[in-house]
Amino acid sequence: MHTQTNSVGIVTPQTAHFDTPIILKSGATLDSYDLVYETYGTLNADKSNAILVCHALSGHHHVAGYHSEQEKRPGWWDNMIGPGKPVDTERFFVIGLNNLGGCHGSTGPSSPDPKTGKPYGKAFPFVTVEDWVETQARLADRLGIESFAAVMGGSLGGMQALSWTILHPQRVRHALVIASAPGLTAQNIAFNDVARQAILTDPDFHGGDFYAYGVVPRRGLRLARMLGHITYLSDDVMGEKFGRILKNDVFQFGYGVEFEVESYLRYQGDKFADSFDANTYLLMTKALDYFDPTHHHRVGLSSAMSPAQADFLVISFTSDWRFAPGRSREIVKALLDNDRRVSYAEITAAHGHDAFLMPDPHYHALVRAYMNNAAKGLGI
């Protein structure tokens, strides 16, 4: 069933183990760690056709294809990546990985700490976008990739792509920064903090060491995800999808599920609470909050981005209020100030922040056209 001509088909994750200690931005050191990753397509002889796909808050390494014939849903960006798709795996070698601190196979708070044999829990250090870029660069070294044809991502993934161009300007030819921002706004940090407070104040959280108690802070995780979900959608699309539709025709005058939107949010919350690690959620939201290329330099974004050498495609979506088009325009402005090659598109879309994951024809045509020229320019 998963052998459609435009799918990468069945894929098997791989694990890279790293023994060289990494000093993180927080000052903490991790002596060793694993990164789980998947690849699609074939790395060419001169290793010039590699694309790194960076994931967002709740993403992971499973970007495209299926893990088994039984798996119902493909990887999270399967509509974008595959043979003949906008990011064409017939031409490019695409890498998806689970970031450090994640909960899908890479070393994170739920992984055993080699010193104790028990999950790291609250002992796991904070990670930043820059730390991720460093670990991703080490994975690239391991795979023999000197320079990426492109680094791409949406939302938090776009921040990683942006950071790559600043930290490793010689190693990125193209950056696709989608539905992203050069730093979160106060409102955005505020949403993250409410989500974190939901987890941190859950009695089952146990200061982050809930693993030892055989419990999961489900209520907190569930609330965090429900809140997140509201902000990833637009008012219009929620109205269109759910409106004021009731599950039963009459008011129940109770606190059970009455409106369709409640049913949807609780379902999403439950699903997430069953599959995601609470500590990872906390870490990822903090990485989002900390991201700010201007922070350490006390300069404007244009100066902070002056090392970048890559060509850019920057894309935003009209109804995205969590990573609004204005934030993408800040990135574009910084690139213009540095005379970098950049194209910027504002896609008319109803789906809010989630639009970057949707198969909008114009959006996909743009990425396809951009990647075609990137391939031509690199002689792929």
Add this chain to the structure above:
Amino acid sequence: MIARADFAAIARWVEPNAKVLDLGCGDGTLLKYLKEARNAHGYGIEIADANILACVEKNVNVIQMDLEAGLSGFEPQSFDFVILSQTLQAMRNIELVVKEILRVGRQGIVTIPNFGYWRRRIQIIGGRMPVSKDLPYQWYDTPNIHLCTFVDFEAFCRDQGVRILERHVMCDGDDVSLLPNLLGNLAVYRFEKA
């Protein structure tokens, strides 16, 4: 093959390796031509989705934004040339756009159709609004809300403190030197701040 009569004239004025900004760049044909003919680099500004895609397909840098809001995001004097090819007459705030062209660019290059062209004058005398191959719209569906004659435009430039450096008048692609405001239907102007 150049798609529009004014492109060759524009290319003659754009210095080699110049940095250009093309306002209302359409499908990116002019920028691609300027890159090939003059090794010019820069960006186009467009609002229409289909044109954004056409530019990306041509490997032309394009920024999707509404020109009517001005050129915020572009630093003063950051371009050698700011070009506005056959778009001025469709804009709401002409004074703002000309001011912005000369804020952002060292020089401006603007192409405008001539409403004083003799065939149009005859159509008016005949009692109808002019419709022609180069201005094919009816009065009720035209995007061209600010049509003028060459004489009008030049008077406007004087009033706005804009110094015209060069003018190239054409009629259906051929150069016109005699009675330009009567015999020309298109002109390209190069100008700077007076």
